[in-house]
Amino acid sequence: xxxxxxxxxxxxxxxxxxxxxxxxxxxxxxxxxxxxxxxxxxxxxxxxxxxxxxxxxxxxxxxxxxxxxxxxxxxxxxxxxxxxxxxxxxxxxxxxxxxxxxxxxxxxxxxxxxxxxxxxxxxxxxxxxxxxxxxxxxxxxxxxxxxxxxxxxxxxxxxxxxxxxxxxxxxxxxxxxxxxxxxxxxxxxxxxxxxxxxxxxxxxxxxxxxxxxxxxxxxxxxxxxxxxxxx
Ligand SMILES: Nc1ncnc2c1ncn2[C@@H]1O[C@H](COP(=O)(O)OP(=O)(O)OP(=O)(O)O)[C@@H](O)[C@H]1O
Numbered sequence: 001x002x003x004x005x006x007x008x009x010x011x012x013x014x015x016x017x018x019x020x021x022x023x024x025x026x027x028x029x030x031x032x033x034x035x036x037x038x039x040x041x042x043x044x045x046x047x048x049x050x051x052x053x054x055x056x057x058x059x060x061x062x063x064x065x066x067x068x069x070x071x072x073x074x075x076x077x078x079x080x081x082x083x084x085x086x087x088x089x090x091x092x093x094x095x096x097x098x099x100x101x102x103x104x105x106x107x108x109x110x111x112x113x114x115x116x117x118x119x120x121x122x123x124x125x126x127x128x129x130x131x132x133x134x135x136x137x138x139x140x141x142x143x144x145x146x147x148x149x150x151x152x153x154x155x156x157x158x159x160x161x162x163x164x165x166x167x168x169x170x171x172x173x174x175x176x177x178x179x180x181x182x183x184x185x186x187x188x189x190x191x192x193x194x195x196x197x198x199x200x201x202x203x204x205x206x207x208x209x210x211x212x213x214x215x216x217x218x219x220x221x222x223x224x225x226x227x228x229x230x231x
Pocket of ligand 1: 024026044045046047048050051052053
């Protein structure tokens with residue numbers, strides 16, 4: 001089985017500048033490997049560091065120590081020590097991330113927000129927009145909304161736009177931070193189906209799902225992130 005992402009002795013602590021440079025240790029010596037076509041769900045108490053781990057795996061948080069080995073275009077690359085151009089290439093080609101909240105440039109139409117990851121990879125805009133439309137349709141985003149910027153959409157609509165953007169490019173590695181949190185049951189089931197399809201195509205998936213039905217439907221195994229007091 002091909003290991004797509006391997007976290008090796010990863011630690012993350014925050015330095016709180018406004019609290020007299022206090023050090024807040026959150027992750028200590030995390031080890032985790034995820035294979036092709038495997039979905040690992042992060043488990044652990046609120047505040048234990050699950051989102052922090054996902055953000056570190058995407059490079060949004062710089063690890064304090066350790067390594068994050070990623071299989072990127074056939075090579076094994078440490079995301080922690082990769083130079084910025086390589087990090088950008090890894091994000092474009094290899095790692096997709098669905099954050100809890102949609103962050104987009106104001107005034108960009110929803111269809112363009114969703115198709116952008118494919119255009120960044122060199123796919124023709126019309127082809128990218130067609131795939132974006134298919135995904136938006138599957139996620140029950142009404143067509144009349146596609147030309148509008150998603151900034152004023154409801155929480156659940158924004159989350160579905162975020163998911164469409166995160167899943168459009170068939171990333172080999174997918175990081176999902178509570179993708180079903182604000183969704184009704186029917187939409188949550190569509191999202192679980194899309195994630196399952198991504199896994200069948202070979203994606204290695206690491207996710208946070210507080211909803212037990214979604215978690216049970218998608219998890220191959222759980223990985224517990226221990227709060228520091230318990231570590
Ligand atoms: N940028 C930051 N600066 C300082 N502390 C942070 C930062 N990000 C996270 N933390 C702290 O790290 C700890 C873990 O937070 P995190 O959001 O990763 O937990 P979680 O397990 O995802 O929680 P929940 O299940 O409630 O979403 C918390 O104590 C949080 O305050």
